[in-house]
Amino acid sequence: MNLGRKTKQMLTKQLARARRRIAQLERLLVEGKRCELEAHEAREYAESILATVWEPLVVLDKHLRVISASRSFYTTFKVSSEETAGKLLYELGNRQWDIPELRQLLENILAENTTLDDYEVEHDFPNIGRKIMLLNARRIWEGAEEPQRILLAIKDVTEQKRLEEELRRAHKMEAVGQLAGGLAHDFNNMLTAILGYSELLLELLPAGDPARDAAEQISQAGHSAAALTRKLLVLGRRQVLRPEVLVLNDVLTPMEKILRRAVGERIELEMTLEPQLAAVEVDRSLMEQVVMNLVLNARDAMPDGGKLTIETANVSLDREFAKRHPAFEPGRYVLLAVTDTGMGMDRETQSRIFEPFFTTKRAGKGTGLGLSTVYSTIGQSGGHVYVSSELGVGTRFEIYLPALGEKAQRKVHWETAVSTATPAETNMVESPEGTAKEKLQVEAPHRKRLAEPQTILVVDDDVSVRKLAATMLRSDGYQVLEASGGREALSMCEKHQGKIALSLTDVIMQDMGGRELAHQLSALTPEMKILYMSGYAIAEKGELEPGMPFLRKPFSKEALLSKVREVLEVSVE
Structure with a gap:
């Protein structure tokens, strides 16, 4: 009996332990299922994050083999999971990631617990073209017994880099433009005296006089300097714009003969013009x-000959294009493209071609202002310039100008001023030699003087310009008063007994601006006419409004007398 009781007690204890063990196992089983469920949910959560992240993400093993990738990776690089899974990173595509330095940095992440921060890769990627990618990578911890992974994040910064470059270029052009505009103002004052007095000398020297050739050489050098100064004004976007509604074909067709002479016989020139161009x-x-x-x-890019193509076309740029190129607004544009089969340019040269004074030509063969003036002119005209080039293949310049006739099309705003064409500033085109000039516009004819002599007040703080203008006016019968600034001009008007018909005044002077002087002169003598002149080609700092009588420096005697007569005749009418 005692033995049976003891056996029963022992079995009862064992059964209790078994039950407790079973309960523990049940709890462990439930906990395991719960952990498994949590792990599954965690994996789904992580995968959902990967699926929604905009930046491409790639998980690599210690050998840099692709374990998985986010959806954005496949869409960005236009590849499938079958093309990448299980493959080494540096074997993907056209081996764009096969960079020894990059491989070493990635391998160090697991070996030395380092990180990869903002590593930049620029490459021609399959399916998507040339891109700039920014790489960041970190170690992924998956537990003590689990193999370690590398999470690689890739960001396309191509557009960001382009915008940064455009901003840098814009700031640089603005700084150079301000400097160039200021220099041009001072140069134009000096050139006014040089060209003006050489013109007066040529009037005095008869043909055959030994000194006449020297005067002509001075004049020619002055005109060349004036042409260079106009380019400086273009850089500062301070040139006079005389806008008109036209079709680019009507600009190109009359130029064809000039262009064929300029390129020479060894270069084939082809013009493909859209007949229904906007x-x-x-x-x-x-x-x-x-x-x-x-x-x-x-x-110049085809010294051994080649083919040059000039074409025009109507293009419509949609919102998707505008997103990729923020400088554009969606709408209709007119395209002007100039393509050559020349030497082409590398990427470093392409990045600098619009910089002022940058040139690849040897000394004496170029000023480095040609393409920078193109860039500034088109920008001031509301357009855009793009260039594509390949070494040994050629170069293509594309100019996009807003087409007229569509409500959504951005309006072009212009600053205009009334000016007069002169021998120094008549629109000209450089010949192939770059020295001789061929006029594209006819100068305004000189008009006869009035029957009665009139008094003109010349106001300029540059003594050489002031005396030159006075000499030219006196030679045509005008009576002239000279003032070195605004205050002296006001004093002269108050003391002068007769009528002053017109004041020829510089726009910007040290003691008083031309606009302020004109305002005070009008209070003294309301009937006095005002003619502004300046070394700047447009109204500076809002000094002048469109339509105000304006004479650009340097000016010729013909231009000065013609403009003065024009302004005085308005009062007569």
């Missing part, structure tokens, strides 16, 4: 200069 609003003479600059640049 109209644009541009300055005709400046567009002629843009075309000539591009053609001469293409000619």
